[in-house]
Amino acid sequence: MPASSSRLQRRDVLVAGAAGAAGLLLPQWARAADEFPSRPITFICPWPAGGTADASMRAICEVAGRILKQPVTVDNRAGAAGMIGAQAIANAKPDGYTIGQIPISVTRFSQLGTLKADPRKDFTYIARTSGQTFGIAVLPQSKFKTLKDMVEYAKANPGKVTYAHAGVGGATHVGMEEFAMAAGIQLNAIAYKGGSAALNDTLGGQVDMLADSSSWAPHVEAGKLRLLATWGEERTPRFKDTPTLKDLGYNVVVDAPNGIGAPKGLPPEIDKKLRDAFRAAVKSDEFKAVAARIDAPVMYLDGPDYQKYVMATYDKETHLIERLKLKELLAKG
Known part of the structure; x- marks a missing residue:
């Protein structure tokens, strides 16, 4: 074999070997991203x-799964x-195969100690x-025909009006106490x-009143409850x-928007x-129909903007926790 031909063969082997090595040296996430989701x-x-x-x-996972061409399976872990x-x-593990719904209340509960994670740095939004x-x-038979009726009574009878909420520090409790402060009244919160x-x-x-998300909606429509006010913009x-x-x-204003995140x-x-x-799933007619049915206004933000919103909310919650003395309330149970 001529020397020139031998040198060409050796060069081709070296080039092929280098290309293979380069592939091996690619970051693992880059190779995984090409295949994701598999x-x-x-x-x-x-x-x-x-x-x-x-x-x-x-609803949103059903649409996203079709877009990603892999099932997005809901795993309920309540509490x-x-x-x-x-x-x-x-x-x-931050590989994209475990994601989930992140309530905006992570900004409050992380500061109260219920969540052992920092929403400013421990999630990808x-x-x-x-x-x-x-x-x-x-x-319907309540003496409070309007919210004004209730406020006037509460001012004359501090601490006597009771309301039910879904847990100390949650959106329904904090929202109601924000309102009470704005109205200058003292209510009796029942957790x-x-x-x-x-x-x-x-x-x-x-109890005298319920503070909750739209669990009351079918009962209001059926005439079993009367709605005094909503909390949205x-x-x-x-x-x-x-x-x-x-x-x-x-x-x-309390709307407690939910989002989706990963580690x-x-x-x-x-x-x-x-x-x-x-993004496509939130904008789909299928998701919008479900959101409308459960009175959940669509409030889409892309990941980076959502993260900025979380950071701003975290700062707001810091002041709210101090103003409402939420740590003291939690300590009392």
Whole structure:
């Protein structure tokens, strides 16, 4: 074999070997991102199956799964006002195969010690999806025909008006106490282990009022409860005749938007694939229909903007915790 031909062969072998070595030297996440997703994705929902949050997440995961061409399977891990599921997301492997719903209350509970994770740095944020419709409801025979009636009575009888909420430090408790401060009244907060128990005791006449998300909606429509006010920026289309707290002169807005996230350290290309999929899923008619049915206004933000929102909310919650003395309330149980 001529020397020149032998040198060419050796060069070709060296080039091929170098190319193979370069492939081996690619970061593991880059190779994984090319294949992602190659198997089903687990989606942790931090609320019980059958609730409004569960319904919205199942709808969005169904659409996202079709886009990603792999099932996105909902795994309900309820408890501790959503923090058991949030903790599981923070502790998961950052490979894109474990993601989930992150309640905005992580910004409060991390500071109260219920969540052993820092939402400012322990999550990768994929999308903010939708909010919730909160409101104050009473029985039809209640002496409070309007919110003004209740405020006037509460001012004359400090601490006598009771309301049921879904747990100390949760959105319904904090929102109601924000309103009470704005109205200059003192209410008697009765904590329950979830909105269902709070609703049942309100229907049973054990408390004067219910502060909750839209669990009251079918009972209001059936005439079993009367809605005094909602807490959103605008009136909800389903109950457009009911004023918001802002309509009534109280600068209090609570919509507690939920979002989707993953553990910190998610590879950038996998992050992008998930953000693109859930952006399309939030905008789908299928998700919008479910959101409308459960009074969950669509409040989409892309991952980076959602992270900025979380950071701003964290700072707001720091001041709110101090103002409402939430640590002291939790200590008392």
